[in-house]
Amino acid sequence: MPNFGSITWLCHVQFGRVTCAQWPTPLIYNHMVVDxxxxxxxxxxxxxxxxxxxxxxxxxxxxxxEQSVSALACQYAMSFAAVQKHVAVxxxxxxxxxxxxxxxxxxxxxxxxxxKAGTLLDAYxxxxxxxxxxxxxxxxxxxxx
Amino acid sequence: MTVIATTKDVENLTVTLVAEFxxxxxxxxxxxxxxxxxxxxxxxxxxxATFTRHDFVVGGESRYFMTGPAGETPRGWWRIDAIEKPxxxxxxxxxxxxxxxxxxxxxxxxxxxxxxxxDRGTRMTAVTRFIDTAQxxxxxxxxxxxxMTQAIGQIDALLTPASV
Numbered sequence: 132m133p134n135f136g137s138i139t140w141l142c143h144v145q146f147g148r149v150t151c152a153q154w155p156t157p158l159i160y161n162h163m164v165v166d167x168x169x170x171x172x173x174x175x176x177x178x179x180x181x182x183x184x185x186x187x188x189x190x191x192x193x194x195x196x197e198q199s200v201s202a203l204a205c206q207y208a209m210s211f212a213a214v215q216k217h218v219a220v221x222x223x224x225x226x227x228x229x230x231x232x233x234x235x236x237x238x239x240x241x242x243x244x245x246x247k248a249g250t251l252l253d254a255y256x257x258x259x260x261x262x263x264x265x266x267x268x269x270x271x272x273x274x275x276x
Numbered sequence: 277m278t279v280i281a282t283t284k285d286v287e288n289l290t291v292t293l294v295a296e297f298x299x300x301x302x303x304x305x306x307x308x309x310x311x312x313x314x315x316x317x318x319x320x321x322x323x324x325a326t327f328t329r330h331d332f333v334v335g336g337e338s339r340y341f342m343t344g345p346a347g348e349t350p351r352g353w354w355r356i357d358a359i360e361k362p363x364x365x366x367x368x369x370x371x372x373x374x375x376x377x378x379x380x381x382x383x384x385x386x387x388x389x390x391x392x393x394x395d396r397g398t399r400m401t402a403v404t405r406f407i408d409t410a411q412x413x414x415x416x417x418x419x420x421x422x423x424m425t426q427a428i429g430q431i432d433a434l435l436t437p438a439s440v
Contacts (some may be wrong), residue, residue: 260293265316270304
């Protein structure tokens with residue numbers, strides 16, 4: 132299940148909280164490797180896109196099901212054009228892709244980017260897990276060799 | 277050592293780690309208070325931290341830098357906001373400029389650490405709280421750097437379970 136990490140993290144985005152990561156897990160470890168391929172510009176775009184609650188919500192909808200832009204627009208008290216702009220920001224961050232189907236534009240979540248974004252948060256978590264491990268080493272060997 | 281849980285709360289922008297150590301709270305406290313011990317765990321093995329100042333009293337400040345594999349030295353600082361030895365420590369942790377002093381425009385993140393005596397030793401809970409998403413992103417850029425280095429450092433230790 133290569134996307135497990137991203138799914139876990141998206142649950143946070145939608146519902147606000149809580150995940151547990153066990154360590155060591157090869158799964159997280161593998162994600163760390165993937166994650167290195169994000170450039171600073173990409174990171175900026177992803178976090179910029181996720182900084183807005185409407186965009187997080189739109190992304191949540193797109194993850195559950197693909198959505199047309201007009202169907203999305205019906206769900207918000209804002210204009211079609213405003214919703215379209217939010218979708219464009221998500222698209223630039225490669226969090227979603229758009230596909231034309233007849234007269235509709237269909238928005239899909241981009242799981243590859245979602246996996247990378249989840250890993251960014253995981254990286255911080257891993258930092259602390261590794262710190263705890265080193266503290267344990269120091270406590271076992273206070274003099275330090 | 278057991279890492280019991282880590283929790284990320286996107287609504288409140290916190291990352292929480294709960295770990296148990298087979299040592300008394302005094303001894304766990306000591307790895308925070310003694311800068312020579314602190315620098316053995318704060319940075320990853322390939323990005324070791326050097327604390328040039330560590331004034332471990334309320335209102336006291338620390339200065340540190342990390343040394344990367346290419347000789348780069350990202351700098352950071354702490355400010356101690358609360359101390360109840362050996363139970364609780366609150367501190368701010370921010371990015372510093374090349375002069376080692378706090379970088380303007382980037383708010384520090386907040387760290388809240390508690391130490392509880394248990395049957396086995398000590399349960400340490402470390403909460404890191406970011407102020408807003410922009411700050412989280414700025415700190416994650418630094419955290420990323422550290423995280424990536426760890427990932428590399430972990431290859432040796434974890435290759436066996438990770439590769440099968």
